[in-house]
Amino acid sequence: xxxxxxxxxxxxxxxxxxxxxxxxxxxxxxxxxxxxxxxxxxxxxxxxxxxxxxxxxxxxxxxxxxxxxxxxxxxxxxxxxxxxxxxxxxxxxxxxxxxxxxxxxxxxxxxxxxxxxxxxxxxxxxxxxxxxxxxxxxxxxxxxxxxxxxxxxxxxxxxxxxxxxxxxxxxxxxxxxxxxxxxxxxxxxxxxxxxxxxxxxxxxxxxxxxxx
Numbered sequence: 001x002x003x004x005x006x007x008x009x010x011x012x013x014x015x016x017x018x019x020x021x022x023x024x025x026x027x028x029x030x031x032x033x034x035x036x037x038x039x040x041x042x043x044x045x046x047x048x049x050x051x052x053x054x055x056x057x058x059x060x061x062x063x064x065x066x067x068x069x070x071x072x073x074x075x076x077x078x079x080x081x082x083x084x085x086x087x088x089x090x091x092x093x094x095x096x097x098x099x100x101x102x103x104x105x106x107x108x109x110x111x112x113x114x115x116x117x118x119x120x121x122x123x124x125x126x127x128x129x130x131x132x133x134x135x136x137x138x139x140x141x142x143x144x145x146x147x148x149x150x151x152x153x154x155x156x157x158x159x160x161x162x163x164x165x166x167x168x169x170x171x172x173x174x175x176x177x178x179x180x181x182x183x184x185x186x187x188x189x190x191x192x193x194x195x196x197x198x199x200x201x202x203x204x205x206x207x208x209x210x211x212x
Contacts, residue, residue: 007042007053011060012134014070017049046109047071064111065139068096071107072116075100076128076140079117079154082147088180099124099142099150117154126192145184146192152205153197160201166208181209 006023007015017034020043024030034051037043041056050070052062065077065085079097083089100116101124107114127146130138142150151174152158160166170176186209193202 004042004057007037008057011053011058012062013052013137014046014062014067015043015051015053016070017051020051044110046111047107052111061111063133063137063139064096064114065141066133066137067109067111068098068114069140071109071114072098072100072102072105074102075116076142078142078147078150080151082142082144083151083174083176085141086144086147088144088148088176089174090177091175099154117150119150119153120197123153123192123195123197126195127188143185143188145188148184149189149192149196149202149205152201158201159198160204163204163208163211166205178212181212184209186210 003023010019020034021030024033027033034043037054038045038051041054043051044054045051046067052067053060065081068077069075075098077085077096078099080089080091080093080095081097084091084093095113095115098114098116099119101121102116102118104118105116127143127149129141129143131141132138158169160169167178170178170181186206189202189206189209193199193206196202
């Protein structure tokens with residue numbers, strides 16, 4: 001098995017360390033070889049133990065959402081990244097935002113910045129969609145309703161006192177088109193809110209949406 005073509009086959013995928021050691025099974029010191037491949041640009045390190053094919057052998061890059069799922073697990077793409085992906089907010093998001101059950105953290109990588117915000121169980125586990133992005137490639141991402149709830153839950157200082165404060169936050173802080181709220185599944189919102197932090201604020205959000 002030739003090494004460079006083997007790595008090129010993974011050009012659109014993150015490459016975990018165990019995959020690299022399997023590709024290097026004929027080498028006596030695979031970790032030294034990985035270090036050499038990094039120096040030559042055949043590999044790029046996303047974080048310790050996770051790589052992508054480097055610029056010396058390909059211009060292809062894995063989907064950032066797929067990389068986000070691999071950098072830290074368990075996690076799923078949510079918050080601004082998911083809100084933008086689902087068309088709920090107009091801004092293009094450059095930092096890939098995810099949530100996790102682990103500690104909040106940030107990774108600066110060759111593919112950009114990836115942030116992870118902690119959410120508690122069981123709330124974390126609701127509203128996650130497995131989305132196909134390519135052959136045998138799937139990413140875990142929040143459904144639009146869950147991405148909105150996650151954003152409210154994880155943003156310090158966001159506490160709704162009235163329906164007008166809900167609408168003000170949606171229009172002025174998130175720049176969300178209020179018409180987009182009609183797209184949201186209200187039954188799912190009601191189910192997830194019962195398990196969520198900031199229940200009073202989220203219940204007021206639901207009542208505001210139901211009153212539109």
